[in-house]
Amino acid sequence: MVQKTQPDKWEGNPPRVTSFLKFRVPRSRLSPVCGFGWRFRSAITMSRKNEASLSLWFDPHLCGGMRLSSFEIEVTIVKSRGQESIDIGPVTMVDCTEFICINDHRFSPEGSFIELTITLKFSSNDHLCFPTFDPPPVIQDGVHSVVPLPGGAPSVVKALLTSLDRPSFVDTKLYLYSARVxxxxxxxxxxxxxxxxxxxxxxxxxxxxFENDFRGGVPCDLYGEDTEVIKKLADSGYGYDSDSDLESIYSDEDIDEGEEAGHDGVSSDKDNGVENAPTSRTHPTVGIRAAGLAHAINGTAYKTVKAYIMYIYTNTIEFGPLWSTRKSGRSDSPLEQDSDLGRIRCSPKSMYRFADFANIPELRERAKEGIKQNLTEQNIVTELFCSFTFKYPEIIEMETDFLVENFTAEVERALDEALQMIVVGVKPSCYQVLAFTMKRLRGQDTETAWAMVNSSVSA
Incomplete structure (x- = not known):
């Protein structure tokens, strides 16, 4: 595969993004997502004279719908084994709507790796504002990944300017459930x-x-407790148990003393069971101390939205391991063990679900990659037939690809056990996943497999 040798470099004047890629010859390769959504595909063709031709295409991918002025692409090919660098460009692109060949160059195929430095330079007429700081490094240690993403610098500036005319930067309070008991x-x-x-x-x-048709905020004191807003929280709509960001409480011993079920599962102890909300006992001031609006958010866990807010503030998202990758038995959620370390980790499944619901393609892609990094021969069958996967076709495809490419005897035994559970009705929602998987194992490509599954369902 094409690898990033270092994070993208963002420059603001003029606005441009540089990606640093490395791939092994001689195959067609697709790069990871670069910039704010594009990718590159490289292909190597060999001649009878043992010469290789490198073709490079620009794929707009997630930013295909953007309407930009013409922009330039500059490419530097750094050959392996000490061969000289070759500059290609600039090449002027019209927009982000086509899959366009950038250039073609002949070189000796002796080296096993090719390195590319590709810069996209945008027009100042598009009024793009890019972060100019160096992002933190990508960490991929098998346990978690920290992925830097471009941020919305104009939004940050606007928020800071607004805060100059009021006593608090914070003006919004969101209530979400944090645990499952x-x-x-x-x-x-x-x-x-x-x-x-x-x-x-x-x-x-x-x-x-902000939209009047949706606005459901209740004026509040940010330091107070909002019982009426809390009552809007519903205990349905969370959709799945697999790798939820809801903390698991296993027994009555794990429940705080004095806490008992109240309206819609809301704690009904003397503090309403609400954490992170200072009370009048700790702030004995009369009247409203900090005015804002309070909202109830259903269907998404506290930890997920907390990680999302951190993402839009700092341009980083950090994913924890999937439960199926852990060898030990029951223990406290690993996502809850980092609060004292200044880090916020969430489940990539929970973030994928939220990003899909909120239509945030870039974040959804990162969460998908977080899931992929956690797949192993030991957990692939568990993940493929879990209560999360069957709802998302692209996750089914990704995990089925992994299973087909890593179909060992151990994986086959686990698949046989899963088949038994599906046959006896333990996993009735997994029929389509199973049908798609079996057709892929029999050699069908993704498109054909889906067509066959859909035709059998509609028949």
């Missing part, structure tokens, strides 16, 4: 954020915070 969601917690940054991050939060 005996199969029910419990323990609402309050998250705090800035409405300008939240609203500009995606259409979901813009609609929630």
């Amino acid at each position: 005996g199969g029910r969601v419990r323990r609402p917690k309050a998250l705090f954020g800035n409405s300008q940054l939240l609203g500009s991050s995606c259409s979901y939060f813009n609609d929630l915070l």
